[in-house]
Amino acid sequence: MTSVKRVHNFNAGPSAMPLSVLEKAQAELLSFNGCGMSVMEMSHRSKEFEGIIKTAEADLRELMGIPANYKVMFLQGGASLHFAMEAMNFRPAGASADYIVTGAWSKAAIKEAAKLGTTNVVFNGEAEKFNRLPAAGELNFDPKAAYVHICHNETIHGVEFKSEPVLPAGVPLFCDMSSDFVSQPIDVTKYAMIYAGAQKNAGPAGVVIAIVRDDMLERVPANLPTMLDYKVMAEKESLYNTPPCWSIYMCGLVFQWLKELGGLEAMYKIDQQKAKMIYDVIDKSGGYYRGHAVPESRSIMNIPFRLASEELEDLFVKESKKADLIGLKGHRSVGGLRASLYNAVPLESVKALADFMVEFQKKNG
Amino acid sequence: MTSVKRVHNFNAGPSAMPLSVLEKAQAELLSFNGCGMSVMEMSHRSKEFEGIIKTAEADLRELMGIPANYKVMFLQGGASLHFAMEAMNFRPAGASADYIVTGAWSKAAIKEAAKLGTTNVVFNGEAEKFNRLPAAGELNFDPKAAYVHICHNETIHGVEFKSEPVLPAGVPLFCDMSSDFVSQPIDVTKYAMIYAGAQKNAGPAGVVIAIVRDDMLERVPANLPTMLDYKVMAEKESLYNTPPCWSIYMCGLVFQWLKELGGLEAMYKIDQQKAKMIYDVIDKSGGYYRGHAVPESRSIMNIPFRLASEELEDLFVKESKKADLIGLKGHRSVGGLRASLYNAVPLESVKALADFMVEFQKKNG
Numbered sequence A, B: 001m002t003s004v005k006r007v008h009n010f011n012a013g014p015s016a017m018p019l020s021v022l023e024k025a026q027a028e029l030l031s032f033n034g035c036g037m038s039v040m041e042m043s044h045r046s047k048e049f050e051g052i053i054k055t056a057e058a059d060l061r062e063l064m065g066i067p068a069n070y071k072v073m074f075l076q077g078g079a080s081l082h083f084a085m086e087a088m089n090f091r092p093a094g095a096s097a098d099y100i101v102t103g104a105w106s107k108a109a110i111k112e113a114a115k116l117g118t119t120n121v122v123f124n125g126e127a128e129k130f131n132r133l134p135a136a137g138e139l140n141f142d143p144k145a146a147y148v149h150i151c152h153n154e155t156i157h158g159v160e161f162k163s164e165p166v167l168p169a170g171v172p173l174f175c176d177m178s179s180d181f182v183s184q185p186i187d188v189t190k191y192a193m194i195y196a197g198a199q200k201n202a203g204p205a206g207v208v209i210a211i212v213r214d215d216m217l218e219r220v221p222a223n224l225p226t227m228l229d230y231k232v233m234a235e236k237e238s239l240y241n242t243p244p245c246w247s248i249y250m251c252g253l254v255f256q257w258l259k260e261l262g263g264l265e266a267m268y269k270i271d272q273q274k275a276k277m278i279y280d281v282i283d284k285s286g287g288y289y290r291g292h293a294v295p296e297s298r299s300i301m302n303i304p305f306r307l308a309s310e311e312l313e314d315l316f317v318k319e320s321k322k323a324d325l326i327g328l329k330g331h332r333s334v335g336g337l338r339a340s341l342y343n344a345v346p347l348e349s350v351k352a353l354a355d356f357m358v359e360f361q362k363k364n365g
C-alpha cells in the first residue's frame, strides 16, 4: 500500500480509480511486463498490445456476459461523439429514432441525432427537472422507430433505470451507459447497443467502450467517414487506426480488479451499500438535505442533493474540501451538491462523507 | 535514473517517449502535485487540470511560435478522424480541395475528403512508389481550391517536406504533421491549419493537437455534429466534453522536456545528427542497404530501407530484436525495414542501430 496521501474522491468523471490499479500501472510504467517499453511506447500492432486489448475484451465479456453475437470496441471521441454516431450508423435514411429524455445526457444525445435526421421524444422529464424515470404507461413508442435511446444513469440528475423499458416488438434498445457501466449485472441481450465513456467506472478519459449486436452493423450506410463507421471499427477490431492504448490498458486493469473482487454481482452489492449510506443520511436529515431524484428513480452512482440555501451549499463545499472530501460541488448546470460513488470509491470514503454530512448538519442545522 | 531494463525503441508510433518524462509521470501517478489524486482521477474542470492543459498549450505556443490568431486544441479521434473533419469544416459546399499525395497518409486523407465532396489531386507520387516529393513545377494548383492539404512527413514512405510548397494567392495550406511535429522549427504563419496525432513526437496515443487560424473557423458550416465542429471545440477550449486528460498531461510533460532541451532548434540539430548516422550507413553500404526515398526527399524521422531479399530482411528483424533493437520491421503495407528516429529516441539508441547495421552487413554481406 502506498504512503502517498490520497483524498476522498467524489468526482463525477473523470473520477476515482482503484488504488491497486494505479499502483500496478505505476509499477510497470517504464516497462510493461518486462518488455523494456511503457504501454505508451509500444506499437498498437505489437504482440504485447494485442495481449492487452484482447484480454481487456475477454475480461469485459466475462464480467458482463456479452454474447458472441455482439462486437466489443474500444473507440475515441467520448460518449458525445457516439451520440452522433449511433444516429449516423443505425438510423436508416428517412427513419425516425425514439428518445426517452430523462436528464441532461439523453437531452444531449437527442440534440445530436436531431441535427442529422428525425427524432421522436417518447418521454421528457424536463418540466419536472428530470427528477424521475417515466412509468411504463407514459411511454408512447413509435412502433417503426429505428431504435429507442435511453441513458441508463443520468450523471447530473441522478436518476437510474432499474430495468429496461419494454419496447414494441422488433425495436432495438440503445443505451448510453457511461456513468453506471460495470456497476451491476446487466442482461446484455436486452440491448442492441451499449456504449460508455470509460472515465466513470471503467478507466480514465479517452476511450469509449461500444458493444454492438452484429445485426445492427448491417444498417451502416456506405461511405461514412471511416472513423465514424462502426462496421469498419468492428471489422478492424478497434485497430483501424491508432487506438488510445494507455486508456485501454487502464480499462483492462480495472476489469481484472473487478474480476478479483467477485464480478458485477459483488460490485453491485458494495455499490448499493455505499449509496444507501448517503441516502440514509439524506432521508434522516428531516429535510436538511434534499435529494434531487424521487426515491424510486434514485441512482446508486450519482447523488445530487441540495441544502436550504446556496450559501450553505458553498460552505458545505468549502468545509468538505478541508476534510479532503473532493468533487462534491454539483454540476455547473444545476448547482447544489453531488456525490459520485463510482465503483472505485472505497467504503471508507463514503463513510467519511456520511459522517461529514451528519456533523455538518449538527453544526449548521 | 531508472534501473529498469529498457530497449532501443524504433517504433513508428506509438513510439519512444523521453525517459525523464516517463519517470516524472510515474513519480506522480498516485498524486499529481500533492493533490491526492492521479491525473486520471481529476475532473477536467478542476483547477489542477486547467493548469495542466493551459500550461501545455502555452509551452507549445512558445516552442512553435504560434501566433495569437491561431487556436490550439487537444482533440480525439486520431489524425484519421481529422482527415474527414478538415473537409467537413473547411471546404465550403460545392468547393474543391487540393491534395498533394506523397505517400500512404496523404492518400488516406484525400480518401476521406473525397467521400464528402470534391477533391483535386495536385501531385501523386504513387507510380514512383512515393519515393519523392514533387518539384515546384509539377504542381498544378486549382487557384480556387478551398485549401491545399499536405502531409509534412510520410511516416510509411519516409519523405518529408523541407519547405512549404508555394500556393496560389489566398489558398490556405493545411498540414498533417503527425510524424514530424515538434521535431523542427516551423513557420506556423505559412499554414492555416496544422494537426498531428501525438503518438509520434508529442506524447502517447489518444490525442490530436490541432492548430487552426481564426479566419478558418468562420467557414465552419452550421449544424455539424458537435464533436466534429472545430468552432465549438475552439470556443470551448477543448473542454466541450471530457478530453483525453492523461494524454494531454503527457504531451505537456514532453513540451517541458523540449523546452529544457533548448527548444525546436536544438531538437532539430539532434534529430538531423541522428538521421545522418543511419543514412550514412545506408549510403556507405555499397547498395547493401537501399533507402526508399530519394536523398533530397529523405525524412529525418522515418527511414524505410530494404535489403536484397525478404529472407535477409526477416533475419535483420530477428537479429536486431535479439540486440534489443525494437520496431524495425517496415509497415505491413510496404514491407522491408524502417527505423523511426523520433525526438525521444536517444543518440545511444541510434548509435546502437548504426553499429548493428554495419555488423549485420559484415556478417551477412
Ligand SMILES: Cc1ncc(COP(=O)(O)O)c(C=O)c1O
Residues within 6 Å of the ligand: A013, A077, A078, A079, A080, A081, A105, A151, A153, A154, A155, A156, A176, A177, A178, A179, A197, B241, B242, B243
Ligand atoms: C451519462 C453520460 N453520457 C455522456 C457523457 C459525455 O461523455 P464524454 O464527455 O466522454 O463525451 C457523460 C459525461 O459525463 C455522461 O455522464
Ligand SMILES: Cc1ncc(COP(=O)(O)O)c(C=O)c1O
Residues within 6 Å of the ligand: A241, A242, A243, B013, B077, B078, B079, B080, B081, B105, B151, B153, B154, B155, B156, B176, B177, B178, B179, B197
Ligand atoms: C503522418 C500520419 N498521418 C496520420 C496518421 C493516422 O493517425 P491516427 O492513427 O492517429 O489516426 C498517421 C499514423 O501513423 C501518420 O503517421
Ligand SMILES: [Mg+2]
Residues within 6 Å of the ligand: A014, A015, A016, A017, A198, A199, A200, A201, A202, A203, A204, B041
Ligand atoms: Mg474513473
Ligand SMILES: [Mg+2]
Residues within 6 Å of the ligand: A012, A013, A155, A156
Ligand atoms: Mg457528468
Ligand SMILES: [Mg+2]
Residues within 6 Å of the ligand: A041, B014, B015, B016, B017, B198, B199, B200, B201, B202, B203, B204
Ligand atoms: Mg511517442
Ligand SMILES: [Mg+2]
Residues within 6 Å of the ligand: B012, B013, B155, B156, B331
Ligand atoms: Mg505510420
